Amino acid sequence: MSELAAIVTGANSGIGLSTARELARRGAGVTVASRDPGRGGAAVASILRDVPGADVGFRRLDLADLSSVREFAAGVERVDLLINNAGIGMVSRGVTKDGFELQFGTNHLGHFALTGLLLPLLLAAPAPRVVNVSSDAHKVGRLDFDDLGLERRYGKMSSYGRSKLANLLFTFELQRRARRAGSALLSVATHPGATATNFFSVGPLQPLLRLFLRSADDGAAPSLYAATSPLIRGGEYLGPTSKPLRPSKDALDEALAARLWEVSTELTGVRFQEFAHN
Numbered sequence: 001m002s003e004l005a006a007i008v009t010g011a012n013s014g015i016g017l018s019t020a021r022e023l024a025r026r027g028a029g030v031t032v033a034s035r036d037p038g039r040g041g042a043a044v045a046s047i048l049r050d051v052p053g054a055d056v057g058f059r060r061l062d063l064a065d066l067s068s069v070r071e072f073a074a075g076v077e078r079v080d081l082l083i084n085n086a087g088i089g090m091v092s093r094g095v096t097k098d099g100f101e102l103q104f105g106t107n108h109l110g111h112f113a114l115t116g117l118l119l120p121l122l123l124a125a126p127a128p129r130v131v132n133v134s135s136d137a138h139k140v141g142r143l144d145f146d147d148l149g150l151e152r153r154y155g156k157m158s159s160y161g162r163s164k165l166a167n168l169l170f171t172f173e174l175q176r177r178a179r180r181a182g183s184a185l186l187s188v189a190t191h192p193g194a195t196a197t198n199f200f201s202v203g204p205l206q207p208l209l210r211l212f213l214r215s216a217d218d219g220a221a222p223s224l225y226a227a228t229s230p231l232i233r234g235g236e237y238l239g240p241t242s243k244p245l246r247p248s249k250d251a252l253d254e255a256l257a258a259r260l261w262e263v264s265t266e267l268t269g270v271r272f273q274e275f276a277h278n
């Protein structure tokens with residue numbers, strides 16, 4: 001059995017696939033957590049081609065469906081490292097299976113629920129880490145708790161920015177709660193930088209993206225650093241070169257983070273029992 005059990009969400013493409021491949025190369029047991037069995041299976045096969053004998057497998061996870069998140073979490077036996085990487089960006093208004101605004105529901109609430117459901121297993125690990133792939137786009141995000149569905153006014157970019165702001169608020173609040181509970185859990189966020197992945201869909205011009213943007217391997221570098229560096233203390237927000245970045249004022253607002261935590265608990269029904277009373 002591998003020494004480190006890692007779960008990477010959205011590991012079937014882009015930054016997540018590069019992250020999963022490199023973790024497997026370094027000897028971790030890796031679960032490719034992906035919503036589509038065909039794409040997930042292809043990712044596993046591609047990792048096995050590059051890293052023969054890798055300890056890698058696929059499990060289905062749709063972050064836009066809380067019943068899928070619960071089913072996934074119920075099947076996990078061990079996890080040392082959770083990389084909340086999956087994300088959608090700048091899409092037209094939609095809702096998740098549970099009726100949440102699509103970008104907030106997928107990028108934040110799905111990962112919030114997943115992390116909370118896996119918390120007992122993470123806390124049983126000797127050195128647990130949670131890495132949340134955020135973005136500097138969080139700076140355009142605003143959280144209005146009176147319009148979480150963005151029914152009054154929807155913008156593709158502002159909705160994406162809001163979900164990435166939620167990723168950062170969650171990262172920092174998780175770290176504070178871990179510390180207060182005396183847990184060794186480290187919670188870290190990253191901004192991969194503009195990276196040539198399916199995130200930017202330009203049809204037949206897709207290969208041209210690589211001329212202007214970072215490669216997926218480069219985009220995965222901060223995730224890998226956050227996941228493996230002994231220098232990580234928790235609560236960092238790391239940029240494309242793995243150096244700390246300054247988050248927005250809102251992202252550092254502890255009252256906002258605490259409120260988001262409560263609201264996310266209400267919406268998902270996931271309680272983070274071990275961190276609930278601190």
Ligand SMILES: NC(=O)c1ccc[n+]([C@@H]2O[C@H](COP(=O)([O-])OP(=O)(O)OC[C@H]3O[C@@H](n4cnc5c(N)ncnc54)[C@H](OP(=O)(O)O)[C@@H]3O)[C@@H](O)[C@H]2O)c1
Pocket residue numbers: 009010011012013014015016033034035036039061062063064065085086087088089106133134135136191192193194195196197198199200
């Ligand atoms: N690329 C950039 O420039 C950039 C910059 C800053 C931050 N980021 C962040 O980096 C992360 C990875 O994105 P990427 O650039 O690698 O894009 P990508 O290639 O589009 O990868 C996104 C991954 O998320 C998965 N995903 C989407 N919705 C999901 C759901 N409901 N359930 C489970 N998985 C789902 C996708 O699965 P499918 O293949 O099934 O769609 C895919 O595996 C995202 O969180 C993104 O916000 C990217």
